[in-house]
Amino acid sequence: MPSRRRSRRTRRISLPTLLVIVLAVAIWVYLYGPEGTSSEAGDGWFPPGPSAAASDAPVHRAPIDPATLDPDLAALVVAGPSSTSPYDRELFGAAWADVDGNGCDTRNDVLIRDLVDLVFRADSNGCIVRTGTLHDPYTGAVISFTRGPDTSEAVQIDHMVPLSYAWQHGASTWTDAQRAAFANDPANLSAVDGPANQSKSDSGPAEWMPPRGEYACTYVDRFAGVLLAYGLTIAPEDLDAIAAVDAGCPA
Template sequence: MPRRRRSRRLSLPAFLVIVLAVAVWVYLYGPEGTRSEAGDWWAPSAPSATSGAPDVVTSNPDLAALVVAGPGSTTPYDRDLFGAAWADVDGNGCDTRNDVLIRDLVDIAFRADSNGCIVRTGTLHDPYTGAVISFVRGPDTSEAVQIDHVVPLSYAWQHGASTWTDVQRTAFANDPANLSAVDGPANQSKSDSGPAEWMPPQGGYACTYVDRFAGVLLAYGLTVSPADYAAMTTVDAGCP
């Protein structure tokens, strides 16, 4: 009687061991996500049905293209409508807050167990006040550097975001083009104000601030209040 040939198919346990080994190798030795140098604006993702993040032009946007209108939502603003705070929308393994700290701070040191994601210390050259701020992560020190939404979430809600999908609002809340690491007290002072009520204390940053505010509004199809439009055009008239 001829011998039966032994099957060369892998058993399920053996297959799972191989898959696990490959996954571990990729995790330990695979390529890491890229980071831009501090001070470089990240280009947001192209528009898509899933991301909802359009391209944002933050240099010399056309203010005349802005749509001037008062608040349009009768539904109260709720932060939860913009998704979980600092979601990892780009899938690089780091949350958005740390992505922005990595972009905007210099002399960064990471927490040892964070795979290059969690910023432990660094230095911020604050665009809003001009101050140099030492960042040290901790319950009593982290708030010295905060992440500001240039166009506040509540402002966006009142000027068009109330009609968006949850995916689009989450993308907006985590779009690096609308985020800056800034001095904590300055961010608290700004709160949800538009340019008519608040401008960066460092006057030399006003032109950049207005460009960024307008660029985000235009990219996301948001309107601007008459008072904020007047303040922005006044600043823009004195810009190079």
């Protein structure tokens, strides 16, 4: 009898199934792939040198030490709102632009500076913070940051001198380029607790102060320092609030 050959059917993966698999792998690598550089110190600054050049790693801003600020409050110019034109965020340029050309947007620059235990997105060349920990200066809380549509808002970037405040106290006369530089100046930015930032909104020191009292001296120093650096005026009630705090600060 002639032998019977058992026919074998080749299993083929359909194109739609293959595309689903490829997409799933891509998403996994994007979210959970090789981790980027972590920062133990948390300042995110990498001094230029052979290792940085070899890897083309971005050089981030050196951390700012607000404690070194000692603004001359007597030099502040007191004035009420100076602009009759309504404030518009777009007048300060695109949010979180890469104004310093280091390859990272301003929001991530500040996260890198202010957070610790950083983990970067694998494909971001050390720019996009995926996770980290914030020791919040405003509340004293320790906040775990995870990048995502439902989690990123736990840590927000606060303009120490709000953009709308700056608009009313001199920025309305600036050029677009000057306003964009101000909106992205790290001296006026801090990574903070999201709800605290929302509570502050566009308030000056007379209306809002950090819930953590230990930070009040640094807060008013930075607020006044930014006004002086940019030639902005201050509302009389805000100067009174700053002076009251400053009177109790260490010399």
